[in-house]
Amino acid sequence: MKKISFLLICCLPFLVSGATISHGEESTENTIEITKNVAKSEKLEVDTEKNPVYATVQQGESIQPNDFKETIEEVHQLKIKKIDFSGNQRANTMSMGNFKTELAFSTTDGKNYVGKFPYLVENERATIFFDNVSYDTTKTRFSFKVSEQDSNVYLKANETIFNCHPDNNGFFEGKYNPKVSPKTMQLIALDSAENYSDEHILLLEKNNSHAIITSLNYQANENKLTGTVPKNTDIIIHFSEFENKTVKPDNKGIFTFSYKATPEIIQLTLKDKKGSTDYEFKPFKRNTKTLNELNKADNHLAPLRDKRPKKTAMSLTFIISLGAILLIIRHFLSARRQN
Numbered sequence: 001m002k003k004i005s006f007l008l009i010c011c012l013p014f015l016v017s018g019a020t021i022s023h024g025e026e027s028t029e030n031t032i033e034i035t036k037n038v039a040k041s042e043k044l045e046v047d048t049e050k051n052p053v054y055a056t057v058q059q060g061e062s063i064q065p066n067d068f069k070e071t072i073e074e075v076h077q078l079k080i081k082k083i084d085f086s087g088n089q090r091a092n093t094m095s096m097g098n099f100k101t102e103l104a105f106s107t108t109d110g111k112n113y114v115g116k117f118p119y120l121v122e123n124e125r126a127t128i129f130f131d132n133v134s135y136d137t138t139k140t141r142f143s144f145k146v147s148e149q150d151s152n153v154y155l156k157a158n159e160t161i162f163n164c165h166p167d168n169n170g171f172f173e174g175k176y177n178p179k180v181s182p183k184t185m186q187l188i189a190l191d192s193a194e195n196y197s198d199e200h201i202l203l204l205e206k207n208n209s210h211a212i213i214t215s216l217n218y219q220a221n222e223n224k225l226t227g228t229v230p231k232n233t234d235i236i237i238h239f240s241e242f243e244n245k246t247v248k249p250d251n252k253g254i255f256t257f258s259y260k261a262t263p264e265i266i267q268l269t270l271k272d273k274k275g276s277t278d279y280e281f282k283p284f285k286r287n288t289k290t291l292n293e294l295n296k297a298d299n300h301l302a303p304l305r306d307k308r309p310k311k312t313a314m315s316l317t318f319i320i321s322l323g324a325i326l327l328i329i330r331h332f333l334s335a336r337r338q339n
Helices: 002-027 029-035 065-075 288-294 309-338
Strands: 056-058 082-083 097-107 113-122 128-135 141-146 154-155 160-164 171-175 184-191 199-203 224-228 233-238 245-247 253-257 266-272 275-282
Touching: 002 160, 002 309, 065 097, 065 288, 128 160, 128 184, 128 199, 128 275, 184 253
Parallel strands: 056 113
Antiparallel strands: 082 097, 097 113, 128 141, 141 171, 154 160, 154 184, 184 199, 199 275, 224 253, 233 245, 233 266, 266 275
């Protein structure tokens, strides 16, 4: 027994080193095959203005070369055989923001490529919120208020994406009058600090009214939903244990209710004497395809003219005129005293 123990102790370093070597060879097989002729690899040019994101990951989570594969193939029209980090490159995910990492890969036609590809490290939850999202189907006016006034807000309707630029108070109202009425209107907000909103969807195809202006102030946490709606509006809930349950707001139009578990999709119907509007809220799936589509959007929904600057201009003119009149009176009185 002592001899067996002695042999095991003597052989242990070799067994451990053998296992480590075997594991190391297995994990670097792709890298060795792809990068052994790095000098002969073709450098792949990456246009980050057209395609700013090739992969997304939440802060602190791991991102792998295969996470970039689908976007690389789609953007560059290549069929990847094997892909790995180039050399000692790795992807940092401890900080939020846009980063780049160098990847090396081989394609099915026998070529080798190397390139630096951008990826996005994002927040775990939405931190931008919308208030008072509404669309008047008679006046064809679309409006909302967003919590981050400097955020980029995108409206997607009839497969077209529009940029909506809120004012200094985060408010936007624009005229949207398409030839074909959209079945849905999707609203998403992003900012330069990688914050984002949930995806807000107006389900217009379910409406049986030709004119309805309904506002909803949506804020949700783990187990409660609160909102503000116009008075005499019923809120019908279509999710979880509250299927088709009707909630009535108080005298100020505020309603609230709690639920056991946060649903992936929250569906509400706001109903008054004029008709009804269906709303849907769900987490924004920040995949690379969607982000690059938003980045390429060059259509702009023009805001309606604000009458407030005109009032300010009129007030300024009045003040200037009044000042001029006072100067004339003062000059007249001064001249009279001298006489």
